[in-house]
Amino acid sequence: MQLPESEIIALPGALAPHGQCRVRWRPSARARRVSLRICPREGAVVIVLPPRASRRAGLALLREHGPWVLERLAALAPALPFVAGGSLPIGGRAHLIRHEPAARGGAFLRDGALVVTGGAEFVARRVADFLRAEAARRVGALAAGHAAMLGVTPRAIRLKDTRSRWGSCARDGTLAFSWRLVMAPGWVLDYVVAHEVAHLREMNHSARFWAQVARLSPHREAAVAWLRAHGPTLLRAG
Structure with missing residues (x-):
């Protein structure tokens, strides 16, 4: 039987709909054991199966940890x-x-709204x-401004959809x-960008690194607190 990409599974002893969860199956050639985690973005349980592990083994782990899930x-x-x-x-x-289906332009800001044009089936993708x-x-x-202040130049800037890291700086x-x-306030974005740009000078979290961050953004403590409180909401968007 071919493993489905995802399915809704009811956990025994729990009342629907709270006893149901979406499970996404992730076969992995690198995994050594069956494991599970919560994907906050999708509101689903991800079960990783190593080679030769069966769906049955994944379900057993899910039911074992049902209350926690x-x-x-x-x-x-x-x-x-x-x-x-x-x-x-x-x-x-x-x-x-x-x-506004009859309008043109894909998606754009106007009068405090995000206007999306075209068919209704394209709304989510265009947003x-x-x-x-x-x-x-x-x-x-922001990166250009901060980099100029420190006299550094990023090799490249990438946008990703990460689960646990808001920013990173590669070697x-x-x-x-x-x-x-x-979606976050501008001062939160400013801090995260400043943090990663500062790593171009100091690839660590030493006192020298934090001194560089302080030169670029005064919002460190407030931004970290905001992301801790509201970051999970950003992961649930879309």
């Missing part, structure tokens, strides 16, 4: 779908998603495309950021 899923931030009439933050400010493009624009501008000078940061 349900507790973690219940604690997730509410989903924030990209739908017409919904609302999403951009730069920390709420914007209505306004669908996501807009956010990625806007994130690239804002991150690029070769490539900076990477979660595009979801475009």
Whole structure:
């Protein structure tokens, strides 16, 4: 029997719908044991299966940890779908998603709303495309300013959809950021970009590194606190 990519599974002894969860199966040639984790972005359980491990083994692990799984899923931030009439933050400010099918331009900001054109089936994708493009624009501008102040140059800037890291700096000078940061207040984005740019001077978290961060952004403590409190909501958007 071919393993499905995902399925809804009811855990024994729990009441529906809270006793149900979406399971995504992830076969892995590198895994050595069956494992599971919660994906906050999808609100699903990801079960990793090593070679020769069966779906049955994955289900046994899921049921063994059923109470923990349900507790973690219940604690997730509410989903924030990209739908017409919904609302999403951009730069920390709420914007209505306004669908105007007869208009042209894909998706754009106007009068405090994110206007999305074309068929209703394209709304979610066009919202996501807009956010990625806007994130690239804002991150690029901030990185350029901070890099100029420190006299450094990033090798490249990448936008990703990471689960646990808002930004990173590779040894070769490539900076990477979660595009979801475009939904956070501007001063939060500014801090994350400043943090990674500072790594171009100090590839560590020494006192010298934090001194460079302080030169670039005064928002360290507030931004870290904001991401700790509201970051899970950003992961549930889309």
